[in-house]
Amino acid sequence: xxxxxxxxxxxxxxxxxxxxxxxxxxxxxxxxxxxxxxxxxxxxxxxxxxxxxxxxxxxxxxxxxxxxxxxxxxxxxxxxxxxxxxxxxxxxxxxxxxxxxxxxxxxxxxxxxxxxxxxxxxxxxxxxxxxxxxxxxxxxxxxxxxxxxxxxxxxxxxxxxxxxxxxxxxxxxxxxxxxxxxxxxxxxxxxxxxxxxxxxx
Amino acid sequence: xxxxxxxxxxxxxxxxxxxxxxxxxxxxxxxxxxxxxxxxxxxxxxxxxxxxxxxxxxxxxxxxxxxxxxxxxxxxxxxxxxxxxxxxxxxxxxxxxxxxxxxxxxxxxxxxxxxxxxxxxxxxxxxxxxxxxxxxxxxxxxxxxxxxxxxxxxxxxxxxxxxxxxxxxxxxxxxxxxxxxxxxxxxxxxxxxxxxxxxxxxxxxxxxxxxxxxxxxxxxxxxxxxxxxxxxxxxxxxxxxxxxxxxxxxxxxxxxxxxxxxxxxxx
Numbered sequence: 377x378x379x380x381x382x383x384x385x386x387x388x389x390x391x392x393x394x395x396x397x398x399x400x401x402x403x404x405x406x407x408x409x410x411x412x413x414x415x416x417x418x419x420x421x422x423x424x425x426x427x428x429x430x431x432x433x434x435x436x437x438x439x440x441x442x443x444x445x446x447x448x449x450x451x452x453x454x455x456x457x458x459x460x461x462x463x464x465x466x467x468x469x470x471x472x473x474x475x476x477x478x479x480x481x482x483x484x485x486x487x488x489x490x491x492x493x494x495x496x497x498x499x500x501x502x503x504x505x506x507x508x509x510x511x512x513x514x515x516x517x518x519x520x521x522x523x524x525x526x527x528x529x530x531x532x533x534x535x536x537x538x539x540x541x542x543x544x545x546x547x548x549x550x551x552x553x554x555x556x557x558x559x560x561x562x563x564x565x566x567x568x569x570x571x572x573x574x575x576x577x
Numbered sequence: 578x579x580x581x582x583x584x585x586x587x588x589x590x591x592x593x594x595x596x597x598x599x600x601x602x603x604x605x606x607x608x609x610x611x612x613x614x615x616x617x618x619x620x621x622x623x624x625x626x627x628x629x630x631x632x633x634x635x636x637x638x639x640x641x642x643x644x645x646x647x648x649x650x651x652x653x654x655x656x657x658x659x660x661x662x663x664x665x666x667x668x669x670x671x672x673x674x675x676x677x678x679x680x681x682x683x684x685x686x687x688x689x690x691x692x693x694x695x696x697x698x699x700x701x702x703x704x705x706x707x708x709x710x711x712x713x714x715x716x717x718x719x720x721x722x723x724x725x726x727x728x729x730x731x732x733x734x735x736x737x738x739x740x741x742x743x744x745x746x747x748x749x750x751x752x753x754x755x756x757x758x759x760x761x762x763x764x765x766x767x768x769x770x771x772x773x774x775x776x777x778x779x780x781x782x783x784x785x786x787x788x789x790x791x792x793x794x795x796x797x798x799x800x801x802x803x804x805x806x807x808x809x810x811x812x813x814x815x816x817x818x819x820x821x822x823x824x825x826x827x828x829x830x831x832x833x834x835x836x837x838x839x840x841x842x843x844x
Contacts, residue, residue, distance in 0.1 A: 489841045492801030534759030535829050545827040552819045560812040562802050563838045571759045571830045574752060 377555050378403035385437055388415040390508030391456060393423075394543030395550045400427025402551060409433040409443075450495040452554045455484045459504045462565065463573035469519030477502075481565060488563030497562035499553045504569025505533060505540035535570030585613030586822040591664040593617045593657065595647055595705050596674030598625040600775030601723060603633075604810030605671050605817045610637025612818060614669065617660035619643040619653075621674070639664065647674045647701030653708040667712035669821045672702045673723040675743075677781035680736040682789055691739050698743035702750065710763075717762030719821040722751045726771045729832070730840035736786030744769075748832060755830030764829040766820045771836025772800060772807035802837030 382399045386392035387408030393415075396406045400423045408423060408430060410416045416432045423430035435442035460467055461474030462481050481500050488498040532538060549568050552558055567573060592609045596602035597618030603625075606616045610633045618633060618640060620626045626642045633640040641663060643656035661667050678694035679686055702722055713720070727734055728741030729748050751767040758765055799805055813835050819825055820833070834840060 485841060488838050489801055492838045495802070497802065534756055535762070535764065535827065541827040548824040548826070549828065552824055557815040557819055559815070560802065560808040560835050560837050561816060561833065563841045564834050566828065566833060567831050568827050570827045571755050574756050574830045 377551075380404040380555070381407075382554070383407045383409060383433075385409045386456075387423075388412055388419045390510060391503065391506060391543050391546045391550075393419045394547035396423045396430070397426055398544070398547040398551045399554070400424075400430060402555070403428060405429040407431050407433050409435055409437070411436050451497075452558075453484075453487070453491075453496060453498045454550050454553050455480050455498070455500045457481050457484075457500050457502050457565075459502050459567060459569050459573040462502050463567060464504075464577055466576060469516065484565075485563045492562060497553075497558070499558070499561060499563070500565045501546065501549055501553070502565060502567040502569070502573075503541060503546050504567070504572040506546055507540045507542055532576060533570040533572045534575055541568060541570065585611075586818065586824065587612040587614035587669070590614040590668040590821075591617075591660070591666050592669035592671065592821070593619060593643075593660055593667060593705075593709060594671040594673060595619045595701070596723075597671075598622055598629045600777060601770065601773060601810050601813045601817075602671065602673040603629045604814035605673065606633045606640070607636055608811070608814040608818045609669070609671075609821070610634070610640060612822070613638060615639035615664045617641050617643050617656070617664075619645055619647075619656055619674070621646050647705055648696045650704050650708065653704055657708045657712065661712050666715065667709055668716065668718040670705060670709040670713065670718070670720045671723075671817060671821070672705045672720060674701055674705070675723060675777075677737070677740055677777050679782045679784060680734070680740065681782075681784035681786055682736065683738055685784060686739060694739045695743050698740070699746050699750070702747050706754065710758075713763050714761050718764075719825075720751075720754070720758075720763060720765045721817050721820050722747050722765070722767045724748045724751070724767050724769050724832070726769050726834060726836050726840045729769050730834065731771075731844055733791065733843060735789035735791065736783070751832075752830050759829060764820075764825070766825070766828060766830070767832045768813065768816055768820070769832060769834045769836070769840075770808060770813050771834070771839040773813055773835075774807050774809055799842060800837040800839045801842055808835055808837065 382404045384396040387396045388410035420432040457477040457480045461477035484500040592614045594606045597606045598620035630642040645652035645656045675698045679690040724747045725744040728744035755765040
């Protein structure tokens with residue numbers, strides 16, 4: 377990724393931080409955007425040390441005025457969605473989350489076609505269980521009684537014997553989608569779940 | 578396991594590529610070799626095979642020619658035996674051999690023509706996997722199957738019905754095996770290329786399908802990302818490289834389309 381500049385939203389932790397670090401190691405200058413200032417400085421420092429440059433951008437992705445001006449002339453967009461809402465529908469209670477994820481998937485596919493002419497590729501990743509701190513922004517309220525009773529097999533991530541993916545494993549896939557390895561891949565969805573969603577839908 | 582910075586992605590690995598003498602298979606074999614793998618190129622067609630092997634051998638630590646028909650389990654087992662005897666192991670299978678076969682009205686396709694397409698594309702994939710599995714099971718590994726946009730996302734190439742059926746079946750086979758083989762730490766993924774510059778048209782027999790088609794001509798710019806230009810085998814090969822490498826260590830049962838948004842434009 378020599379000479380490239382990348383913007384990672386949600387860059388202060390988890391998958392975003394892992395991807396920012398990976399981009400930097402591959403030679404990109406990276407902007408890490410996050411709402412949470414606490415982790416942001418530490419993440420930007422780590423990414424800065426690993427590559428040619430990194431900057432912290434504190435902003436709320438709901439606020440267009442706060443977002444950096446992007447004018448991509450050819451390039452690549454990767455959207456993080458989830459197995460929830462694309463292949464898995466059994467997490468009762470996560471309906472709004474799953475709907476938001478399904479919407480992002482459709483948005484990505486529509487934009488892949490719309491932006492193809494500008495040589496901007498748009499792809500979507502769907503991670504399964506990943507070791508991140510997303511549980512910090514998850515509120516689970518009284519959903520036990522609503523879950524469809526199913527005794528699920530002990531192993532739910534077949535490939536890793538139940539271990540969730542690491543943020544780095546996800547970042548490696550994002551890295552593949554961003555530079556030239558995937559130069560003819562657009563409008564595509566890559567599920568990274570160690571076959572989890574083939575076992576439990 | 579994560580890839581180590583700076584090392585070739587397939588250092589120390591041994592790969593088998595069916596349909597390795599030309600097109601996507603040859604491109605992948607070359608890419609594997611450039612990333613440090615020793616590669617067996619298996620093909621039915623001896624003419625191009627030696628030339629492909631020479632090219633792949635010059636690019637990496639070793640390559641060998643394996644002439645075999647993927648419909649013949651004994652020949653496949655012998656080929657895999659030769660490969661593992663020479664290189665000591667097998668980590669990667671790229672089950673890629675395939676033909677377009679006869680594209681014609683369904684009532685004009687003979688049972689033998691049906692069998693030929695299914696036997697090479699589908700049974701050949703099944704037999705290749707079974708020949709490789711005892712060796713892949715030794716340490717885990719990766720299988721990639723070449724399917725197509727036809728039969729999975731595109732259904733408008735009237736006349737290609739048997740081909741499309743074989744490609745859909747390969748996709749289901751790959752997903753089923755992803756779960757079955759996860760325990761053995763063997764990842765199974767599927768690629769679906771759109772138009773690619775290969776010589777597959779040499780093994781395509783178009784027979785009176787003009788009247789069947791709704792679109793006699795594909796819409797202009799039918800590959801949106803490239804204004805209509807097909808993918809190069811190398812662009813497909815890079816995706817295969819990703820899938821067999823540790824970059825995709827947690828990716829299994831997955832399908833990747835390499836079509837520059839072609840199948841989003843028309844189905």
